[in-house]
Amino acid sequence: MTSATAAGGTKPPAAPKSRKSVTGTRRMVAALFLLPALVLLGALVVYPIGYSVVRSFYDQSGDGFAGIDNYKALFTDEGIRTALKNNIIWVVFAPTIATALGLIFAVLTERVRWGTAFKLVVFMPMAISMLAAGIIFRLVYDQDPDKGVANAVWVGVHDTFAQSSAFPKAHPGRQSPLKPAGGGAFITKSPVSAGEAVSLPLVGVAPDQMPDDAKPAVAPKPEPGEVTGTTWQDFTRGRGVGELGGVDPSELGYAGMRIEAVKDGRVVASTTAGDDGTFTLPASADGALLRLPESNFKEPYNGLDWLGPSLVTPSIIGSYIWMWAGFAMVLIAAGLAGVPRELLEAARVDGASEWQVFRRVTVPLLAPVLAVVTVTLMINVLKIFDLVFIIAPGSSQDDANVLALELYRKGFSEDQPGIASAISVFLLLLVIPVMWFNVRRLRREVRR
Amino acid sequence: MTADAGSLPGKAARPSGSVKAKHSLASRLVEGVSGGLVRVFLVLVGLFWLVPTIGLLLSSLRSPENIAASGWWKVFTEPSQITFDSYSKLLQNEDITSSLLNTVWITVPATLLVVVIGSLAGYAFAWMEFPGRDWWFLGVVGLLVVPVQVALIPIAELFGAIGIFGSVLGVVFFHVGFGLPFAVFLLRNFFAEIPRELLEAARLDGAGELRLFFRVVMPLGAPAIAALGIFQFLWVWNDLLVALIFSDSGSQPITVALQTQVRQFGNNIDVLAPGAFISMVVPLVVFFAFQRQFVSGVMAGAVK
Structure with a gap:
């Protein structure tokens, strides 16, 4: 049966030379066998094509002839132009990436014993609906790194390389010796001197947001020749409880807070507060202003906005590849099984590296299969609807728009059947070369 | 490949060991x-x-x-x-359970009809003689890649006119129409490979056209029919777009019922996640049970 497929591979022995009627079937019988199929095809496929073509030349109500106005709208209407642009992105990237991955997987799985299990896992998404896949990926792409696995991984990787700050909400309280220094940093109002004990109280960090290693703050002790101090959460509960600007036993130190000594705009010394919030700067800090740089107060990195306007299309393409790379893999693997092993072995014996064998023997032999897979995926992607409809949130659905979605909107929620018909005819025109190719290929087979 | 018909294809022909040893x-x-x-x-x-x-x-x-x-x-x-609270709550949700049933009412007839009607036509194209046979068949092949989008608006108006818009019947009909080109294509090609002698022998035994079809062609075509059936079943079961347009709140399948929930994504994952999973169970069972047929159906469908 697969002989009929475009997938290539092996061909079974040639069909019987003639397939004339077994014993002179009467035409009446043939007509009866064909009637149900032809009636349904005529009413449900052929007639709609004609209707859509005609309808696309009429205006919104369907009463007035509109010429090519509806087709002009394809290129002037803002929404349709975005859809067209996105469809081009889809058609260029989704099929090629899926095919390339399918090729890589098909070739690599040949070398491991559990290749079949791997193929099963990658092929499985083909069996589920795009709606289910859409819901799956709405979860994956959830913006909150505590919920969406994509951002959880991304933030994890990001934070391994870039330290996140611990005190995003901290700021000076009443009567503080600190003032904002621009850009989110804070700086002391007056210079410090060696031998002085400096207090740098801040407020605003919720207790459960404090770093785990923070210990109760210790009041600064003056040391000769050094600038010492404490930076801590000056959590003053109100009259009588705790002292404003003073270190109380229940208050935690700002463990890990960075402190810079700045003279004439230049950093002369810097240090990091200990777990109890105490810090020590050398004598060179004498006469400098102490600054808490903005890196202490940056909002924590929250990951990428996968479904925001700029990333939404690539993100949805990602989910499509998750669904369809398995399709490419299975077809290519079938083609690969038809590649004569002797050819590959001969190349290896001649000293070709694995890469050369892949590049110069395997890929050229698979070229027809690769072409069929890519074209099939292109046709498929041209009509992409469900994934975009489900994954793109309302706020960025305009940015993720594609032709099939725009057709649905124009035809069924904006009552613009003329324009919707023009979009459908446009889609049909795009697949006509493939239609022609299929018919030509089959004509040769039918005439055997 | 056909050059050395004697040797088995693929791995068996590989000269093992000897080449590796030279490395x-x-x-x-x-x-x-x-x-x-x-x-x-x-x-x-x-x-x-x-x-x-x-x-x-x-x-x-x-x-x-x-x-x-x-x-x-x-x-x-x-x-x-x-x-399992979300599941038990979901299964008490009338909307969800009735839409699951609708999915079955849509999928089973749409699959059976495509298989039966497609087999009849496939057989006629393969083994019957009538004028323009090959041209008719090529016409059907041409319809393989017609996007469903072309038919949405015309069929919506047609169904509206004959009063089946919003019914299970309309959804079924649409799926049958767009399932047929592939069915006819696949089955005609498979039936054409049936050895002529088998059909002639049956004919000599006095089998009529219908008997020949049901007793000889259908059983021999079972692998292709199974592949087509699985493929069509999953296709219809998983469809959203067609049902979104042609069903109403009483006839909507599970995909449409869940789709309406997606609009408030975030507050109702406890409905969406189990709902999506329930909708996936049947396709996954079918997939694991009939992998071979599914794969060959998908491969043959590479033109769709």
């Missing part, structure tokens, strides 16, 4: 390392492919409060979070 120790070492890399790579890719589905499954097994508070991977450290 130097160094190159075997390199191969060993890269073989290890290949394994690691494939394991990572496999995980990458599994994680999204596992995420959905585990999300469906947590309470809404837990879902709002943390990610599904929390289940690994707190297995006690697992609960």
Whole structure:
């Protein structure tokens, strides 16, 4: 049966030379066998094509002839132009990436014993609906790194390389010796001197947001020749409880807070507060202003906005590849099984590296299969609807728009059947070369 | 391939061992390392492919409060979070259960009709004689790639006019119409490979046209019919777009029922996650039970 497929591979022995009627079937019988199929095809496929073509030349109500106005709208209407642009992105990237991955997987799985299990896992998404896949990926792409696995991984990787700050909400309280220094940093109002004990109280960090290693703050002790101090959460509960600007036993130190000594705009010394919030700067800090740089107060990195306007299309393409790379893999693997092993072995014996064998023997032999897979995926992607409809949130659905979605909107929620018909005819025109190719290929087979 | 018809295709023909032995120790070492890399790579890719589905499954097994508070991977450290509450609540939800039934009412007839009507036409195209036979068949092949979008508006108006818009019947008809080109294409090609002698022998035994079709052609065509059936079944079961347009709130399948919930994504993952998973169960069972047929159906469908 697969002989009929475009997938290539092996061909079974040639069909019987003639397939004339077994014993002179009467035409009446043939007509009866064909009637149900032809009636349904005529009413449900052929007639709609004609209707859509005609309808696309009429205006919104369907009463007035509109010429090519509806087709002009394809290129002037803002929404349709975005859809067209996105469809081009889809058609260029989704099929090629899926095919390339399918090729890589098909070739690599040949070398491991559990290749079949791997193929099963990658092929499985083909069996589920795009709606289910859409819901799956709405979860994956959830913006909150505590919920969406994509951002959880991304933030994890990001934070391994870039330290996140611990005190995003901290700021000076009443009567503080600190003032904002621009850009989110804070700086002391007056210079410090060696031998002085400096207090740098801040407020605003919720207790459960404090770093785990923070210990109760210790009041600064003056040391000769050094600038010492404490930076801590000056959590003053109100009259009588705790002292404003003073270190109380229940208050935690700002463990890990960075402190810079700045003279004439230049950093002369810097240090990091200990777990109890105490810090020590050398004598060179004498006469400098102490600054808490903005890196202490940056909002924590929250990951990428996968479904925001700029990333939404690539993100949805990602989910499509998750669904369809398995399709490419299975077809290519079938083609690969038809590649004569002797050819590959001969190349290896001649000293070709694995890469050369892949590049110069395997890929050229698979070229027809690769072409069929890519074209099939292109046709498929041209009509992409469900994934975009489900994954793109309302706020960025305009940015993720594609032709099939725009057709649905124009035809069924904006009552613009003329324009919707023009979009459908446009889609049909795009697949006509493939239609022609299929018919030509089959004509040769039918005439055997 | 057909050149050496005697040898088995594929792996069996590989001259094993002798070639490998010629490689130097160094190159075997390199191969060993890269073989290890290949394994690691494939394991990572496999995980990458599994994680999204596992995420959905585990999300469906947590309470809404837990879902709002943390990610599904929390289940690994707190297995006690697992609960089937969302499922039991969902199965008491009239909308969901009736839409699941609708999915069955749509999918089963749409599959059976395509198989039966497609077989009849496939047989006629393969073994009957009538004027313009091959041209008719090529016409059907041409329809293979027609996008469903072309028919949405015309058929919506047609169904509206004959009063089946919004009914299960309309959805079924649409799926049959767009399933037929592939069915006819696949089955005609398969039936054409049936040995002529078998059909002639049956005919000499006095079998009529119908008997020949049901007793000889259908059984011999079983592999292709199975592949087509599985393919069409999954296609219809998983459809959203057609049902979105042609069904109403009383006849909508599960995909449409869940789709209406997606608009408030975030507050109702406790409906969406188990709902999506329930809608996936049947396709997954079919997929695992009939892998071979599904794969050959998909491969033959590479033109669709």
